[in-house]
Amino acid sequence: MASGETTEVLNTGEEELDYENITPGELKKRLDAGERPELLDVREPWEYETARIEGSMLIPMGELPERVSELDPAAETVVICHHGARSAYATQALQRSGFTNVINLEGGLDAYSQVDDSVPRY
Numbered sequence: 001m002a003s004g005e006t007t008e009v010l011n012t013g014e015e016e017l018d019y020e021n022i023t024p025g026e027l028k029k030r031l032d033a034g035e036r037p038e039l040l041d042v043r044e045p046w047e048y049e050t051a052r053i054e055g056s057m058l059i060p061m062g063e064l065p066e067r068v069s070e071l072d073p074a075a076e077t078v079v080i081c082h083h084g085a086r087s088a089y090a091t092q093a094l095q096r097s098g099f100t101n102v103i104n105l106e107g108g109l110d111a112y113s114q115v116d117d118s119v120p121r122y
Contacts, residue, residue, distance in 0.1 A: 019091045021106040022078060028115045037076040042090045043109070047082060051109060051120045061086050068097055076101045084108040 030037070031053075039056035041048055048058045059067045061081075071077065077099065081087040084107050091104040105112060113121040 019088065019095060020103045021084075022103045023106050024112040024115045027078060027105060027112065037078045037103075038072065039080060040071065040077050040090070041080045041109075042086050043081050047122070050122045051113065053080065053109070053112065053116070053119060056080060061090060064090060064093065068094070071099070073097070073099045074101070076103070078103050078105055080105045080109055080112075082108045083110050 036055070039053055041052060041056040041058045042061045042064060043058070044060050045058065048056075052058075057070075059070065071094075073094075077094065079087040079091045079094070079102060081090070084104060087108060088104045091102050094102045109119065110121060113119040
């Protein structure tokens, strides 16, 4: 786990699921350094049009089950939503589908907009 990343454990009632978080500051630092993880945005199209991280791929949450084949299960993938709840759910769903390096953006795009002036807050 890289510096700035945390692990959450959720109790779903059936099993506990671990997933990693990355802070907005850590993601910004990595992007500025030229690292290029896959950026998966699971918000709705209108949200994506309003604000997004450059280079992110939009697959709305409701389309993810049908479009998961568009993603590389082995690639490092950072999942993004508005506040971090939808992306946390998507992160867990991708892990259950065999993705091995999937990370939730802690606080979502709302928090990321505080460290990257090119991303408007909405």
